[in-house]
Amino acid sequence: MSEPExxxxxxxxxxxxxxxxxxxLCERIASELKFEWLDCSKIAKEKNFVEEYDEEYDCPILDEEKLMDHLEPLMAKGGNVVEYHGCDFFPERWFQAVFVVTCPNTTLYDRLKERNYNEKKLASNIQCEIFGTILEEARDSYKSDIVFELKGETKADAHISIKTVKNWYRMWKRK
Structure with missing residues (x-):
């Protein structure tokens, strides 16, 4: 890789x-590193990048192509922290680092219950975490040396994660 400007x-x-x-995590990283925070779920809702609505899971189905078309010029500029609960459809070339936030099932259950997730959606997300689906998806979609796991159970975990990302960024700038 050539030296970054x-x-x-x-x-x-x-x-x-x-x-x-x-x-x-994204909010703090964006603030501390002076990056743009691109919350893909929020963007999809605001721009109506939705194919349909899944009644069973009580959630919109993302139109990935429209989202990627929207993000392409933003990603070309660099300096973005992108947030989304999936990762396998993003082009590998977009990211220099992929951080997967994991959380113990009991904590995750409480958080999702607090968000009023229906039972099917709740069970599906807990199962996803149990099987490490997102981490596996990231490892399958990106080079292993850019995928990192972060813990998201407590505020202390978040502070460690922020330090981890900031340290990664410092190292990246030295390349």
Whole structure:
């Protein structure tokens, strides 16, 4: 990889099961590193990048192509922290680091219950975390040396995760 220019910033993906702690982490990372926070779920809702609505899971189905078309020019600039609960459809070239936030099932259950997830959606997300689906998806979709696991159970975990991302960024700038 060639040396990054001083003003060039990488793009970072923060992914993980809903409720794992991605938003808390993204907000702070974006603020501390002066990155743009791109919350894909929020963008999809605001821009109506929705194919249909899944009544069974009580959630919209993302139109991935429309989202990616929207993100492409933003990603080309660099300096983005992208948040989404999936990662396998994003182009590998977009990210210099992929951080997967994980969370113990009991904590995750409580968080999702608090969000009023229906039983089917709740069970599906807990199962996803039990089997490490998002982490496996990230490892299958990106080079192993750019995929990192972060813990999202407590505020202390979040602070460690923020330090981890900031340390990664410092190392990236030295390349």
């Amino acid at each position: 001083p003003d060039v910033k990488p793009n970072i993906l923060i992914t993980g099961t809903p409720g794992a702690g991605k938003s808390y």
